[in-house]
Amino acid sequence: MEQKSIPYGRHHVTEEDIQAVHDTLLSDYLAQGPRVEEFEKKFAAYVGAKYAVAVMNGTAALHLSALALEVSEKSKVITTPITFAASANCIRYCGGKVVFSDIDPQTALIDIPAVEKLLQQAPAGTYQGIIPVDFAGYPVNMEQLRKVADKYGLWIIEDACHAPGGYFIDSSGEKQSCGNGKFADLTVFSFHPVKHITTGEGGIITTNNEALYRKLILLRSHGITKDPDLMSQNDGGWYYEMQMLGYNYRLPEINAALGISQLKRAEAGIERRREIAKRYDEALSGVVESMKPSDSVGHAYHLYVIKVSGRKEVYDKLREKGIFSQIHYIPVHTLPYYQSLGYKTGSLPHAEHYYEQCLSIPIYPTLTDEQVEYVIRTIKEVV
Numbered sequence: 001m002e003q004k005s006i007p008y009g010r011h012h013v014t015e016e017d018i019q020a021v022h023d024t025l026l027s028d029y030l031a032q033g034p035r036v037e038e039f040e041k042k043f044a045a046y047v048g049a050k051y052a053v054a055v056m057n058g059t060a061a062l063h064l065s066a067l068a069l070e071v072s073e074k075s076k077v078i079t080t081p082i083t084f085a086a087s088a089n090c091i092r093y094c095g096g097k098v099v100f101s102d103i104d105p106q107t108a109l110i111d112i113p114a115v116e117k118l119l120q121q122a123p124a125g126t127y128q129g130i131i132p133v134d135f136a137g138y139p140v141n142m143e144q145l146r147k148v149a150d151k152y153g154l155w156i157i158e159d160a161c162h163a164p165g166g167y168f169i170d171s172s173g174e175k176q177s178c179g180n181g182k183f184a185d186l187t188v189f190s191f192h193p194v195k196h197i198t199t200g201e202g203g204i205i206t207t208n209n210e211a212l213y214r215k216l217i218l219l220r221s222h223g224i225t226k227d228p229d230l231m232s233q234n235d236g237g238w239y240y241e242m243q244m245l246g247y248n249y250r251l252p253e254i255n256a257a258l259g260i261s262q263l264k265r266a267e268a269g270i271e272r273r274r275e276i277a278k279r280y281d282e283a284l285s286g287v288v289e290s291m292k293p294s295d296s297v298g299h300a301y302h303l304y305v306i307k308v309s310g311r312k313e314v315y316d317k318l319r320e321k322g323i324f325s326q327i328h329y330i331p332v333h334t335l336p337y338y339q340s341l342g343y344k345t346g347s348l349p350h351a352e353h354y355y356e357q358c359l360s361i362p363i364y365p366t367l368t369d370e371q372v373e374y375v376i377r378t379i380k381e382v383v
């Protein structure tokens, strides 16, 4: 049977989405306006946070978060090597030093005991913050991480670009959604087309901290305010003050309209991702090693990762059969830019071993049952 090529992830745009964008183009606002505000309110409600600040991509969301938390040349910040480079780059934008802590091989998430060891061994005040990543959609246990962070006075930026709609069950049995603002100071999401919902390009920061929220609003738009309550003086209707060095990271209305429309399908999308993951779990058990989550998390399945030996051959053979798997990720400390800063291959054995074997196989809401079975059959054939 002839199969169309199947990517590892894919966006989904409906007639309703197109209508929402169309209507926006005919409206009074194209740059940031009422739809951005509506999208922020709805996204904050979706994850259970008080505030949300929409920006033009996930990387801008990380950059603004680092700026709001005053990362500078003097800062040392801990993150995981198994992530997209942007999680670490945001520290470099502000001149800070990135310290990679190894992963837990069971989950591929930053290993919390290893982070604590790093903090114990350093003089007090060495580190300012930590950027955990809910890799593949597997939520980090933020309750445990917060305890460690509090002990050493660290802030947390949670990179939840893979995990809108993900959650973990805390020690009192309560469901804690990624980005709900209870544990992380700031949480960052991306709306790149490969993520759960898309705005074309886009990102958002959620928080329960009002002071950080106000700062993010300023930083998003040149550090300029026209709010009379915030200004030191007021010369008249035209008057504004630039109070800090900000950027133009605003999200256009066109993109926000797409986001509002896509958000309506967010839960249905996650349900379908979980259904596909369950089928892969059953069908591939004993064939390949998969990254089964613990019962105390609601995995968001941005990715479905399997571990195989002879990974390159498997990748190439799948490609020949029209299945475009992907590798997430090349460990960040081994990328040439980070190597040029002195980071050494061999320094993070769990992450490097994981990279040798990992393969992300197709998972996205519009993947059909037939395609899922084709992927399963083909993997059984080639491994």
Ligand SMILES: *Cc1c(COP(=O)(O)O)cnc(C)c1O
Binding pocket: 057, 058, 059, 060, 083, 084, 086, 087, 133, 159, 161, 162, 190, 191, 192, 202, 203
């Ligand atoms: C996608 C992604 C980003 C960056 O988001 P963009 O919107 O592409 O800038 C950051 N971190 C992780 C983990 C991501 O997957």
